[in-house]
Amino acid sequence: MGTAVSADGKELYVSTGRGNALIIIDTQSNHIATTIPVGNRVWGIALDPSGTKIYTANGASNDVSVVDVKSRKELRRIKVGDGPWGIASVPKE
Numbered sequence: 001m002g003t004a005v006s007a008d009g010k011e012l013y014v015s016t017g018r019g020n021a022l023i024i025i026d027t028q029s030n031h032i033a034t035t036i037p038v039g040n041r042v043w044g045i046a047l048d049p050s051g052t053k054i055y056t057a058n059g060a061s062n063d064v065s066v067v068d069v070k071s072r073k074e075l076r077r078i079k080v081g082d083g084p085w086g087i088a089s090v091p092k093e
Helices: none
Strands: 003-005 011-015 021-026 031-037 042-047 053-058 063-068 073-079
Touching (some): 003 042, 011 042
Antiparallel strands (some): 011 021, 021 031, 042 053, 053 063
């Protein structure tokens, strides 16, 4: 559904829609490094400017998951409006 790439290009983050997960692909080997369960029907994703967190818009569960890149775990879910499908991360000035 959505993708983001780490700053060094070594990892590709992919949302799986109805798979309810975020997949991290090792771009060196082109293999799945891990699968992280997140909210329902994950669509858009964004990597924060520091590269330490990934945010996923979970359309069917009406929330946003916050995933820690290093630990490969969902930290929390933030309730939002109905059917979030996109997400953006903007650096501080």
